[in-house]
Amino acid sequence: MNAKDGGSRKRKQDSAQSQKTEGHESDDISSCPLISAFKTFQLELDTKHDKYERLVKISRDITIESKRTIFLLHRVTSVPSTEELLTESEVKLDGVRQKIRQVAEELRGEDLYQFHRAFTLGIQEYVEAVSFQHFIKHRSLISLEEVNCRLVFLNGDKSEEKGIPSEKQGPQALTFQVTPTDYLLGVADLTGELMRMCISSVGNGDIDTPFQVGQFLRQIHDGFSYIGNTGPYEVSKKLHTLKQSLGKVEDACYTLRVRGSEMPKHMLADVFSSRAALLDPEDGVA
Structure with missing residues (x-):
């Protein structure tokens, strides 16, 4: 047996030993408690x-x-x-x-x-x-x-x-x-829909609904006033929008009460819309 054959056999033995060692290391890593914990966290x-x-x-x-x-x-x-x-x-x-x-x-x-x-x-x-x-x-x-x-x-x-x-x-x-917060935020958003309902109802000759809605919005506003700034931030932020909706409805109802008898019903919707639009530039919160 010459030196070349001996060196080749030695390299094969070293390679086999290295693969066996790597296999043991891989098994050790996979069974490591820390790695197992991180895999659980990942899942x-x-x-x-x-x-x-x-x-x-x-x-x-x-x-x-x-x-x-x-x-x-x-x-x-x-x-x-x-x-x-x-x-x-x-x-x-x-x-x-x-x-x-x-x-x-x-x-x-x-x-x-x-x-x-x-x-x-x-x-x-x-x-x-x-x-x-x-x-x-x-x-x-x-x-x-x-x-x-x-x-x-x-x-x-x-x-x-x-x-x-x-x-x-x-x-x-x-x-x-x-949740109570989601309920309050949904009710606060309701005020905008009620204001649109007022405009539509007046356009169809119904002048009673705006006053009903105005009274309803005042009650909601009073309820939100008890919360004030002590509630969640989103609620206090929407309270400003609620005040604006109430102000628009009250201002329009005042116009309907004062000028409602001196103009045809089909023109009242234009008055209602114009009075609400005059307040829009003052809106600080959308």
Whole structure:
């Protein structure tokens, strides 16, 4: 055996030993508690981010459908009968609630406030839509308890999918609770829709609705005044917009009361709109 053969065999042995050592090191790294912990954290973060993105998409759908319901409800000033319109709006709101049910499914077993920013805008828009519908029906403000009572869903279908008869297991309730902050922000946004409703109603010869809305807005303003600057920042910021909406309605109602008898009804809407427009340049907060 010459020196060349001996050197080649030595290199092969060293290579095999190196591969074996690398394999042991790889096994040691994969079994390291620190690496395992970081892999667990990675999986948890990825799962949380995926859930957050799904909630953002659902919230966007809730916002769109709620806005469509509000646009539909604005037709109440131009239709002879409101029953059919309210029935149609209820069907749309039922569809929105099914979207909220998806949010509740995503939040099952989770801390709501970890994902609150993902769906808060959609919930505020839903509160605005359902409170607008409630005002048209009853000329009053829907309570937070009434809003949450409509967000209780039965999950009897889940037991049937698992092969367990639902009558034996009993219906399971899945609930979604609107937070007080989302409720207040939705009610604050309602004031803008009521001001638009005033303009439309006057254009159709209805001069009673603006005064009803004005009284209603004063009550809401009084309620928000108790909160003042002690509540969340978003609430205090929207309080300024609420004051502006109330001022526009009151100023227009004053015009209707003083000049309403001296001009035709079809011209009152122009007066109402012009008086509201005069206040727009003073708007400090959108």
